[in-house]
Amino acid sequence: xxxxxxxxxxxxxxxxxxxxxxxxxxxxxxxxxxxxxxxxxxxxxxxxxxxxxxxxxxxxxxxxxxxxxxxxxxxxxxxxxxxxxxxxxxxxxxxxxxxxxxxxxxxxxxxxxxxxxxxx
Amino acid sequence: xxxxxxxxxxxxxxxxxxxxxxxxxxxxxxxxxxxxxxxxxxxxxxxxxxxxxxxxxxxxxxxxxxxxxxxxxxxxxxxxxxxxxxxxxxxxxxxxxxxxxxxxxxxxxx
Numbered sequence: 001x002x003x004x005x006x007x008x009x010x011x012x013x014x015x016x017x018x019x020x021x022x023x024x025x026x027x028x029x030x031x032x033x034x035x036x037x038x039x040x041x042x043x044x045x046x047x048x049x050x051x052x053x054x055x056x057x058x059x060x061x062x063x064x065x066x067x068x069x070x071x072x073x074x075x076x077x078x079x080x081x082x083x084x085x086x087x088x089x090x091x092x093x094x095x096x097x098x099x100x101x102x103x104x105x106x107x108x109x110x111x112x113x114x115x116x117x118x119x120x
Numbered sequence: 121x122x123x124x125x126x127x128x129x130x131x132x133x134x135x136x137x138x139x140x141x142x143x144x145x146x147x148x149x150x151x152x153x154x155x156x157x158x159x160x161x162x163x164x165x166x167x168x169x170x171x172x173x174x175x176x177x178x179x180x181x182x183x184x185x186x187x188x189x190x191x192x193x194x195x196x197x198x199x200x201x202x203x204x205x206x207x208x209x210x211x212x213x214x215x216x217x218x219x220x221x222x223x224x225x226x227x228x229x230x
Contacts, residue, residue: 047219110165
């Protein structure tokens with residue numbers, strides 16, 4: 001079955017960078033894409049961006065554009081999200097979710113989430 | 121940027137029916153916004169219930185249905201069960217955004 005397994009929790013200082021990975025299994029990774037979504041403690045969901053594993057096309061949310069980079073490695077079936085210049089309000093659980101290769105639609109399978117804590 | 125609005129909280133009796141709505145600050149929600157509905161229980165990742173306004177996944181209980189109602193996207197739960205108590209989020213697609221979530225509705229079954 002389709003499964004997305006994310007990397008473990010991270011603690012970072014303000015101004016640092018964090019990279020969260022999402023390893024896919026149970027399907028042909030390069031035929032799909034990956035969405036990234038985050039959820040601050042006690043808050044709602046926020047879409048961060050989408051990447052196509054087929055051709056590397058990306059779309060980013062305006063709020064994080066310029067600080068976030070999405071990448072994929074088709075040899076390992078892994079997607080990654082790097083967020084730079086971390087601030088305290090970047091503390092959140094970060095999720096990956098499967099998408100189509102041509103656009104963000106789908107969200108049929110989610111990773112378990114990765115807690116990122118930004119604290120001095 | 122557009123804002124997607126949901127009721128902050130709703131309560132339904134066991135076996136009862138409730139409708140959650142999802143509105144857009146830019147005007148009426150249409151099928152062109154490709155409305156999605158997600159269910160999230162405490163400590164868990166979200167789970168997609170409805171996509172493209174009214175299409176269910178194989179795992180979506182039959183008691184959930186999606187529609188457009190009065191210029192909003194709607195999620196109707198008919199015959200609420202205790203296990204339906206959760207946070208529900210809608211998602212709308214916009215040409216520029218392109219994806220925005222609503223603030224969520226906390227549904228209590230009581």
